[in-house]
Structures are given as C-alpha cells and as structure tokens.
Amino acid sequence: TTNHLRHVDSLTISPSGAGNISHLNAVILGEALASEEDDLIFPSDEFSRQALVPSSAKYLEMYKRSVEDPAGFWSDIALRFHWKAKWGEPVYSENLDARKGTVKIEWFKGGITNICYNCLDRNVEAGNGSNVALYWEGNDPGSDCSLTYSQLLEKVCQLANYLKDIGVRRGDAVVIYLPMIMELPITMLACARIGAVHSVVFAGFSADSLAQRIMDCKPKVILTCNAVKRGSKVICLKDIADAAMVESAKNGVPVDVCVTYGNQSVLNRESTNWKEGRDIWWQDVVPKYPTTCHVEWVDAEDPLFLLYTSGSTGKPKGVLHTTGGYMVYTATTFKYAFDYKSTDIYWCTADCGWITGHSYVTYGPLLNGATVVIFEGAPNYPDSGRCWSIVDKYKVSIFYTAPTLVRSLMRDGNEFVTRYSRKSLRILGSVGEPINPSAWRWFFNVVGESKCPISDTWWQTETGGFMITPLPGAWPQKPGSATFPFFGVQPVIVDEKGVEIEGECSGYLCIKHSWPGAFRTLYGDHERYETTYFKPFAGYYFTGDGCSRDKDGYYWLTGRVDDVINVSGHRIGTAEVESALVSHPHCVEAAVVGFEHEVKGQGIYAFVTLVEGVPPSEELRKNLILTVRNQIGAFAAPDKIHWAPGLPKTRSGKIMRRILRKIASGQLDELGDTSTLADPSVVDQLIALSDC
Ligand code: 6R9
Numbered sequence: 001t002t003n004h005l006r007h008v009d010s011l012t013i014s015p016s017g018a019g020n021i022s023h024l025n026a027v028i029l030g031e032a033l034a035s036e037e038d039d040l041i042f043p044s045d046e047f048s049r050q051a052l053v054p055s056s057a058k059y060l061e062m063y064k065r066s067v068e069d070p071a072g073f074w075s076d077i078a079l080r081f082h083w084k085a086k087w088g089e090p091v092y093s094e095n096l097d098a099r100k101g102t103v104k105i106e107w108f109k110g111g112i113t114n115i116c117y118n119c120l121d122r123n124v125e126a127g128n129g130s131n132v133a134l135y136w137e138g139n140d141p142g143s144d145c146s147l148t149y150s151q152l153l154e155k156v157c158q159l160a161n162y163l164k165d166i167g168v169r170r171g172d173a174v175v176i177y178l179p180m181i182m183e184l185p186i187t188m189l190a191c192a193r194i195g196a197v198h199s200v201v202f203a204g205f206s207a208d209s210l211a212q213r214i215m216d217c218k219p220k221v222i223l224t225c226n227a228v229k230r231g232s233k234v235i236c237l238k239d240i241a242d243a244a245m246v247e248s249a250k251n252g253v254p255v256d257v258c259v260t261y262g263n264q265s266v267l268n269r270e271s272t273n274w275k276e277g278r279d280i281w282w283q284d285v286v287p288k289y290p291t292t293c294h295v296e297w298v299d300a301e302d303p304l305f306l307l308y309t310s311g312s313t314g315k316p317k318g319v320l321h322t323t324g325g326y327m328v329y330t331a332t333t334f335k336y337a338f339d340y341k342s343t344d345i346y347w348c349t350a351d352c353g354w355i356t357g358h359s360y361v362t363y364g365p366l367l368n369g370a371t372v373v374i375f376e377g378a379p380n381y382p383d384s385g386r387c388w389s390i391v392d393k394y395k396v397s398i399f400y401t402a403p404t405l406v407r408s409l410m411r412d413g414n415e416f417v418t419r420y421s422r423k424s425l426r427i428l429g430s431v432g433e434p435i436n437p438s439a440w441r442w443f444f445n446v447v448g449e450s451k452c453p454i455s456d457t458w459w460q461t462e463t464g465g466f467m468i469t470p471l472p473g474a475w476p477q478k479p480g481s482a483t484f485p486f487f488g489v490q491p492v493i494v495d496e497k498g499v500e501i502e503g504e505c506s507g508y509l510c511i512k513h514s515w516p517g518a519f520r521t522l523y524g525d526h527e528r529y530e531t532t533y534f535k536p537f538a539g540y541y542f543t544g545d546g547c548s549r550d551k552d553g554y555y556w557l558t559g560r561v562d563d564v565i566n567v568s569g570h571r572i573g574t575a576e577v578e579s580a581l582v583s584h585p586h587c588v589e590a591a592v593v594g595f596e597h598e599v600k601g602q603g604i605y606a607f608v609t610l611v612e613g614v615p616p617s618e619e620l621r622k623n624l625i626l627t628v629r630n631q632i633g634a635f636a637a638p639d640k641i642h643w644a645p646g647l648p649k650t651r652s653g654k655i656m657r658r659i660l661r662k663i664a665s666g667q668l669d670e671l672g673d674t675s676t677l678a679d680p681s682v683v684d685q686l687i688a689l690s691d692c
Pocket of ligand 1: 309355356430431432433434435456457458459460461462482543544545557558559560
C-alpha cells in the first residue's frame with residue numbers, strides 16, 4: 001500500500017541506542033522491513049500527520065541532539081517550567097562508576113523550584129484553572145466527582161497548611177496509606193508543596209509491610225482512611241494501619257499523628273477503631289484551613305519522595321527521587337510517549353501506590369495540565385466491561401494499563417468490549433511486564449479497532465519515567481517490542497563480562513550515562529544502591545532485565561534476568577516461552593520458571609492457565625509443547641506443564657515466580673511469605689494440582 005511505502009521510505013535509519021552516534025546512521029532498512037511486513041504495524045497517515053513526533057527522521061534528529069548535548073537538550077525543556085532561581089553550571093554531573101568513587105547523579109543542581117507549584121499554580125496562572133484536573137470514578141458505578149485545577153489547588157493548600165501546623169517541615173517523611181480516592185494525589189501534592197518527602201504505601205500491603213516501611217523512614221505523620229470498597233469487598237484500612245503502628249511502636253518508631261479520612265458511606269465513625277490523642281478525622285480539621293498556602297521553594301536535588309520496591313533480598317529498597325530532574329523527565333516522557341494534546345482525556349489504571357501512579361497518574365499528566373481519570377475500583381466490577389464503560393463515560397482518549405489486565409479481559413471475551421463505543425480512544429499504553437504479541441494484537445485489534453498505536457513503555461521504579469518506548473506516529477510498531485530509547489536514554493546490551501555487544505544481539509540491559517529522572521540513592525543505604533545497580537557491570541546502571549535488539553534496532557525486553565533459564569547452554573527468557581504458550585488459542589496465561597535438570601542443567605517448568613471451560617488433556621499438553629517447539633525451537637520446549645487455575649500474583653499484577661520456582665522444585669515447605677499475594681489461596685490450588 002502507499003501507506004506502507006511512505007513509511008518504509010521515511011524509515012531509512014535506525015538508532016542502535018548504543019550511545020555511539022555513528023550507529024545512528026548505520027542500518028539501512030527498506031528491504032529488511034519489507035520482508036517482515038507482517039510483523040510491522042504502521043500508524044495511519046492521518047495519525048502521523050498530527051503527531052508531536054511525526055516521523056522517524058524527526059525522532060532521530062531529536063534523539064541525536066539529546067545524547068550529543070544532554071545539557072542543552074534538557075535545559076531547553078526545563079526552561080518551560082517555573083524556577084525561582086535557575087540552576088548553576090554544570091547542568092548535570094554524574095559518576096556511574098563505583099571504581100572512581102561514590103556513585104552520584106545530579107541534575108539542575110542549584111535550581112530552585114517546586115513541583116506542586118508547577119503542577120497546579122502554573123496551570124491556574126496560565127488561565128486553565130477551570131479545566132478539570134481529576135475525574136474520580138468510584139468503585140460503584142454512579143459514584144463520581146471531579147476537581148478543576150483551581151479546586152485541586154485549594155484542597156492541596158488546605159492540607160499543606162494543616163500539615164505545617166502540626167509541625168511537618170521540609171525534609172520530613174510522611175507516610176501515605178490511602179486507596180485511590182482524591183485525597184491520595186492531594187496528599188502527595190501537599191507534601192511536595194511544603195517540601196516534605198512522601199512515601200506512599202500501596203493500600204493493598206499488609207500491616208507487616210506497612211510497619212516495615214514506617215520503621216525505615218520514620219514519618220512525622222501517617223495519612224490513611226477508615227475503610228474502602230474494592231469490588232464487593234470492604235477493606236478496613238484503618239485497622240491495618242493500627243496494627244502497623246502498634247508493630248512500629250514496639251520497635252521504637254511510634255507514630256504521633258494518624259490523620260484518617262472518613263469514608264462515611266463505607267464505614268461510619270462510630271464503628272471505626274480509634275486511639276484518642278493520636279488519631280484525627282481529616283474532615284474535622286483540614287477544611288478549616290485557608291485555601292492558599294505559601295510554597296516551600298526547594299533545590300532541584302532536594303528529595304521529593306521515597307517509594308519502596310522489592311529487591312532480591314527480603315528488605316524492601318527505598319527508592320529515592322529528587323525534585324527537578326524528576327519533574328522535567330516525567331512531564332516530557334508523558335507528553336511524547338502519549339502524544340499528549342490539550343484536548344486529550346487520560347486514564348491510567350495504575351494505583352498511586354506504585355511508581356506508575358506517581359509518574360503517570362499524578363506528576364507527569366498534571367505538569368502537562370492534563371485531565372486525568374482516577375478509578376477507585378476493580379476493573380472487572382461489576383463486570384468485565386467496566387473499563388470500557390468508563391472510557392465512554394469520560395471520553396477517554398489515552399488509556400494506559402498493564403498486560404495482566406489485557407490478558408484477563410481478553411479471556412472474558414470480546415462481547416464485553418464491543419458492547420461499548422470506545423470511539424474516543426486514540427492511544428493505548430502498556431506497562432509492567434513484557435506484553436506478549438497475542439495480547440498486544442487483541443489490545444490493538446479489539447480494544448483499539450486497529451487505529452490506536454500502543455505505547456509499550458519499558459521503565460522501572462528506579463528510572464522515574466519511560467526509558468524505552470514507542471513514540472506514537474513516529475515508527476511502525478512490532479507487537480511485543482518497546483521499540484526505541486526515549487530522548488537522552490542510552491541503552492546498552494552487555495554480556496556476562498560487562499562487554500557491550502553491538503547490533504543484533506541479546507544480553508543484559510544496562511544504561512550508559514544518567515538521565516534526569518534517575519533515582520539518586522536507596523534511602524539510608526547508598527552502599528546497597530551501588531552494589532545492586534552499579535557494580536554488576538562497572539560504569540553502567542544495571543536494570544536487572546534481559547533484552548535483545550533485532551536487526552532493525554528494535555528493543556525486546558525479555559524479563560528479569562533472575563528469570564532467565566539456561567537450558568543445555570541455551571539462554572531462554574521465561575517471557576519468550578510464556579509468549580509462545582499464550583499464543584495457543586486455549587492458553588490464557590502462562591508463567592515459566594527453571595528447575596534443576598540432571599542432563600540439561602536447567603529444565604523448563606510451565607504453569608498454564610487455560611481458557612474458561614477448556615479441560616486439560618494429554619493431547620493439549622503435547623500441543624502446547626509443540627507450539628513452543630515451533631515458535632522458539634526444540635531446546636525451549638517445556639519439560640513440564642502444570643495446569644494452573646490461577647497464578648500467584650502481587651496486587652500490582654506481577655507473577656511471584658519465587659513461589660512458582662519452589663513449587664516447581666517440590667520445596668513446598670519453603671514457599672516463604674505468601675501474604676502479599678492478591679489471592680493467597682491460589683498457592684494451595686497449585687499444590688493440589690502438582691503432578692497431574
Ligand atoms: C514501571 C514498572 C520494573 C520491571 C522492569 C521489567 C518490567 C516494566 C515493562 C517491563 C517489559 C515493559 N517491565 N515495564 N517489561 N516491557 N513495557 O513496572 O516499574 O514495578 O519497578 O517494575 O517491570 O522487568 O525491570 P517496576
């Protein structure tokens with residue numbers, strides 16, 4: 001088609017992203033692409049024409065500048081924000097090589113700003129105060145409300161004044177344990193306004209996990225809510241917070257103030273457990289404060305927030321982000337990866353308890369003056385059509401979610417999707433894990449009716465914002481590939497010895513040089529920061545992910561390298577095998593782990609969830625193995641298929657492979673802590689189905 005030719009024509013060069021600029025001019029595509037036509041999905045002319053980055057040539061021009069002159073590139077963007085005082089020289093300084101001294105990253109040091117001011121006051125002052133900042137959709141259909149930028153600013157100021165009044169000062173930690181109600185982003189922004197460091201703990205975490213985080217960051221105050229409904233379940237958050245505070249006090253970290261938002265319709269005051277002298281009802285105090293509040297101007301390198309994430313050891317890591325670089329980076333990545341226009345309505349299904357909710361529910365979108373939908377409930381309540389009913393209700397144009405949700409909705413059937421118009425959608429997004437091509441295609445064809453580009457954004461809590469992501473309209477897409485690096489990001493693929501590999505290859509994904517949104521340390525443990533991320537491959541930031549780059553320069557994330565299986569000397573990404581399995585029409589989800597194998601070193605053990613109503617059978621088992629053999633090779637054929645009615649997942653949807661590895665190796669008495677699972681009973685079901 002002419003459409004196809006036009007794009008191939010414009011797509012004459014491909015970035016290797018290896019940091020060496022000569023690579024940018026290296027790969028001539030044309031023929032190579034034509035031969036793979038089936039794997040390429042081209043944006044329509046109409047889409048590209050209106051896109052912020054309308055062609056691969058434009059991307060390359062901007063990318064080239066961003067890596068050749070990072071200081072100039074990012075300064076130009078940073079100047080569009082409000083700074084009380086401009087940063088000094090140099091614009092950034094970095095040492096990523098622990099052999100040369102302490103690892104250090106700084107951007108815009110000396111620049112004085114405030115991210116809350118830039119999210120709210122700046123947009124109100126620009127005349128956009130009456131635009132909706134947040135639409136809130138409650139758990140139960142029909143419960144909703146909204147806040148304009150001016151109203152949100154007033155709410156934030158009231159809380160900021162209250163927090164100051166009870167003695168919260170610049171640099172103090174504040175723990176937030178709230179569900180997805182307006183008060184969650186309001187609290188984050190209020191902390192930012194007064195220079196306090198927020199530490200949001202996802203409201204699905206247990207009392208023990210919350211206590212552990214309280215003990216690590218020793219907050220001045222914790223903000224929670226008495227109870228919340230999720231689906232048809234009522235969760236008494238305050239009871240969990242109480243238990244956590246008892247635990248932390250026992251360990252020498254008492255919490256003096258617990259501000260509790262009263263969700264009256266779920267649980268009344270009288271029924272809420274209360275500790276006089278410590279607990280305070282939000283509604284009794286906050287509304288009494290003035291609706292304007294002085295901004296605490298902070299240095300670009302002052303801490304903005306802590307967010308705990310799990311590492312390979314038991315103790316969670318407090319990932320610390322600072323203000324200026326994070327602000328510039330989240331705003332810019334949001335704008336380009338979602339081709340953001342002021343007419344868009346944006347909905348990200350992530351909870352603010354995770355990094356996605358920090359960077360792409362709260363900060364990134366608000367910095368752009370966007371209208372954001374936040375959703376309190378569960379995406380399949382009251383039924384599997386809820387997401388699309390919300391899309392229609394608010395005329396959502398950018399919908400950003402996780403592959404696990406895509407797969408589960410895919411399993412429930414197209415009927416739930418096609419029942420709704422979804423006419424407003426123009427861009428789809430995916431994050432959290434590799435999206436397998438079959439889920440990608442369903443998302444693209446069924447949800448987006450083949451007209452919405454998918455931004456498959458690869459990034460991490462540590463990176464602050466998108467690192468490898470499509471820019472919709474700029475490039476043809478390959479289902480399952482996160483495509484190319486974002487501006488200023490220099491990915492490299494290294495072998496076990498840390499030697500960079502060029503061209504088409506696979507290995508460990510590292511990043512060369514810093515970017516403004518990078519985390520600066522692990523709270524209270526800079527040594528662990530260096531050891532975990534900078535020492536494995538000297539001179540680089542090590543992502544912990546495996547990755548391959550194809551002949552066209554596209555990046556394919558293959559999963560955590562702790563999940564790589566080495567079978568007879570062949571390194572196989574668990575995600576590759578899973579992707580093959582789920583391409584079988586009867587398989588809806590799969591999780592693959594390695595287990596010790598006498599002959600091969602490691603064997604492949606696959607947990608497989610079948611489409612509702614399909615019974616497991618010997619024939620199906622053989623068929624699934626054959627599918628993998630056909631798609632990857634005989635060496636990747638699973639040794640064992642374990643029928644799994646469900647998979648053990650964290651509440652953010654990540655499969656807990658640690659548990660699966662134990663089941664696979666028969667170490668049933670060493671399963672460890674299963675309390676953080678969304679549904680711990682899944683584990684018992686799996687054990688019951690062992691050896692069937
Ligand atoms: C944002 C977020 C980070 C890990 C990361 C990788 C996986 C995230 C991905 C992806 C493939 C994507 N991951 N996005 N893998 N494609 N688009 O999820 O942060 O919770 O810290 O997880 O998630 O393995 O290393 P976080």
